[in-house]
Amino acid sequence: MQSINRMKIEFDSKSTNEAFARVVVAAFAAQLDPTLEELADLKTAVSEAVTNAIIHGYENKPGTIYMECVLYTGEIMVVIEDKGVGIEDIEKARIPSYTTKPELERSGLGFSIMESFTDSFEIESSMGSGTKITMKKKFTT
């Protein structure tokens, strides 16, 4: 598929950047004229992936988060990547309510939200080298 537009940024693994990442993606996606609900879903999914990179990937220690967005006709692809610890068992991590950090009041619903709030969602991860989340969201307008 031919892309219409593309952008790539990197930012520090800091919790203030969760809101920053949501706003950036929403502003970029605006070119495709999404509905408010589609935009809200996209922002929630982005927030989940960035939060995971900060809390789990980098375990709240300094690091860099990489985010890329590609626009196609009626669709956006968002890739969010960290070079953190990686996921030991992806199948297990995807189970609703599963979390390895219950002491931090995690709900274990991040992956469930990414999956149900987007049209496609993929996890690539390896221990010691990091995690890459690729999400696609279609806009009906």
Add this chain to the structure above:
Amino acid sequence: MDITVQQEKSVLTVFLKGELDHHTASKIKDTIDLLMLESSVKMLILDMSEVTFMDSSGIGMIAGRYRRVKSLGGSMSIRNANKVISKVLKMSGINQLMKIS
């Protein structure tokens, strides 16, 4: 995230304004937990009318406060959640633990 509290006897109402994510959840948690420590709270009400965004970190924060108020023999409810917030609340199944309006 702006947090305003109103306490009438054992009823604590917390008005949240802004975006509820991992970054802002800890401030809400600390504020509510301190108030529950300082006085006897039997009913915790979260007013979400001015919350414009919430993700699963908000669910974690709400579930944590629920456990806490329940351990004190109290209960919790959520009011004025907009459409976007309700969608996340419903997904979490938290509507089975407390009243949401």
